Amino acid sequence: MPSQELLDAIEAATQAEKITPTAATHIREWLTEPKYADYADQVAEHIRDQKWQVLDDAFWTIIPFGTGGRRGKMYPIGSNAINDRTIGESAQGLADYVKDTLGADAELSCAIARDTRHRSPEFARLCAEIMVAAGFKVYFLDGYRSTPELSFCVRYKNCSCGIMVTASHNPPSDNAVKVYWSSGAQVLPPHDKGIIDRVMNTQEIKRANFDEALAAGKIVYCQEEVDRAFIDAVMLQATPGPRDLKVLYSPLHGVGATCVVPALERDGFKEVEVFGPQSTPDGDFPNVPGHVSNPENPEIFDALIGHAMNTGADLCLATDPDCDRIGLAAPLTLDAGSDWRTLTGNQICGLLSDYICETRKLTPDKFQVTTLVTTRLVERIGISYGIKTIGDLLVGFKWIAQAIDAGGAENFLYGTEESHGYMAGQHVRDKDGAVASMLACELAAKLKAQGKTLHEKLDDLFWQHGVHAERTISVMMPGSDGMERMKEVMAQFRTAPPEKLDGLAVVQRRDYMQNITTKKDGTVEPLPQPTGDLVILDLEIDGNYVACRPSGTEPKIKFYMFAYTPAEMLHDLEEAKAELDARLNTFEEDLRKYAGV
Known part of the structure; x- marks a missing residue:
């Protein structure tokens, strides 16, 4: 005592x-x-x-399971830190829940993989020891591998569950576990609540000896077999076409070279250069601006673009540390000396949606899936091709995975979200940087053969479907004070939202926590599922709206802004884009002032 x-x-x-x-x-x-x-x-x-x-x-506090699992800053002690105890509780809670759910006679197995972060190897071994002690056979991807390959491994090996040790694009200080169900998707209700109940009530954490379990066949190294099968599965999404494209690729010190490079080579891309300064696996992410390997950040591409312009590359491609998301930069035109520009996650959403619809055999049963805070360009593209878009989903690819299986996976075409996550095919139930990289390169090569770039193709889509402009801002609110501030901001949006943004009246408020829509005149109507901590303010001009939600994986609040000009109102495309960009600037100013951030 x-x-x-x-x-x-x-x-x-x-x-x-x-x-x-x-x-x-x-x-x-x-x-x-x-x-x-x-x-x-x-x-x-x-x-x-x-x-x-x-x-x-x-x-x-106690680290919760959010949209991406249990994630946080590493520290040797603490209920709100990632350490041996909190990681151990997560694995023990998962093991106990799966055993209780599947029954005592079930054949239990778990796939485990990890990224290049500090302590990821130790945490992966710890999870394996706990799962073996609980009676599971463990399929272990030795060495660093991608999150989508872990999702694939769960399905390929018919595992009861899976664990991925990664904190994705978080700073070097962080780590995490992502927990997967037998479907290969991140854990969904009611299993997520069941697992956290077990985690919260974990007393003793039982461990086997890793080396002894490996020798006894209770832990099985399967990385070479799964690597081959995974790339084979990615290739099922390949489409024949031009391959004359010089690609500069960066794994941003993460795992991406294990799958992106093999996928591109198999698909016929012979000129793929891995950007040397960011090629080494390193949990400090030393040669990335701010040491945060997030392909959402345009500054990630500054060094890449400079090198690409010197070497004559046609496309810059980057994946985040666990290779489930991609970022792109491309020249504005194919003219010599053209300026380069990054593409937002929403812009890539639309480009890949159109490419997939254009290159697949479509029937009215086919569908794509997206979220409530992703560009509606995806939906409008789907309408033009005569397919359905499921778009009333909360943030998080687990909800997209759920919609895929609920809607009939055999008819699924494409899943996407604004934070640079993209998925096609049946091989995974999570966003996949390998397949997204391959599709993006195929599209860029096809456009190059036509004398166009990705930016010019995006302009074509704007002429057809209207100009869509989006922006996301994140405000960090760490610690207990930050959590209280996030609650205050969300409550403010629910009870006293701004009356106008950029002079446009707020005509209704959609509150997905209470599942109600409140009109400007005070009329309240029920709002269908989903249920989650998200508020959307619709403005008087259709297609213009803002959303607010706390992050499920980091201590920050996120504001999503959407501006739109219909195709029938377009006269000068550049002028329309400039007007919407100015509108987003004012949206951001008004929101920051209103929320005090």
Whole structure:
């Protein structure tokens, strides 16, 4: 038992508001409960050193399962940190829930993979030891591999579940586990709540010895077999056509070279250069601006574009550290010396939607899937091809995966979301950087043969479907204070939204938490599913709206802004684009002022 001096110090710090009451509760638990015995000395040392801010950050809450699993900053102790205990609880809770759900007689198995982050190898081995101790056979992808390959492995090996150790595009300080069900999709209700219940009630974490389990065949290395099968599956989405394209590719210090390069080579692209400064697997992401390998950030491409212009490359392609998302940059025209520009996630959504619809055999049963905060250009493209678009989904590819299977996977064409996630085919149930890279390169090569670039093709789509302009801004709100501030901002949007944005009246408010639509005159109507922490404000001009939601994987709140000019109102395309860009600027100014961010 800890000394009374330590307990008194916790109480005094709470009274002095140096730590929150919830942090104090969790700190006491880690000091006193047997299940945390291995960490009690470290907790005590922090108390004696009066590291109250560190303790509050590490203990003020318990890391939840969000849209991408359990993710956060690594620290050796803490309920709100990624460490051996919280990772171990996640694996133990998953094992206990799967066993209870499938029954005692079920043949249990789990696929496990990891990225290039710090401690990912250790966390992957820890998860494997826990799953084996719980009676699971583990299919282990030794070495770093992509998240979509883990999703594929779950399906390919008919596993009961899967674990991916990755924090995707988060800073180097972070890590995480993504938990997958037997479908190869991230865990959905009711399983997510069932797993977290087990996680929260985990007492003892039981581990086998990794090397002994490997020797006994309870852990099976299968990376070479799964690598081949995965690329074979990606190739099923390939389309014959031009391949004269010089590609500059960056894995951004992540895993992407294990699958993107083989996929492009198999698809006939012979000029693929991996960008040297960002090619090495490194959890510090040393040669990436800000050390955050997020292909959503245009500055990621500055060095790539400079190198591409010097070497005559036609396309810059980058994938995030676990290779489930892509980013692109391309010249505005094929003229020598043309300026280059990155493409937003929404723009890539539309380009790939049109390419897939154009190159596939379509019937009215075919469908594509997207989310409520993704460009409606995807929906309008679908209408033009006579296919259905399922678009009333919350953020997170697990909801897209659910819609695929609910709608009939045999008729599924394409799934996409604005944060640079794209999927085609039957091989995975998550966004896939390998297949998206291949499709993007096929489209760019086809356009090059026609004398066009991706930007010029996007202009063609705007002429046909109207100009769509979107912008997303993220405001970081870390720690317990940040969580309270996020709740305040969301409550503000629900109860007292702005009356106008850029002079356009807010005509209705869609609240997906309460599932109601509130009209400008106060009339309230029911709003169908889904249910989640999302508010959308529709403006008086159709197609112009904003959305607000807290991130499910990071301590930040996100604002999504949409502006639109219908095709029939277009006269000068560049003028229309400039007008919408100015409108988005004012939307952003008005939102920041309104929300105090």
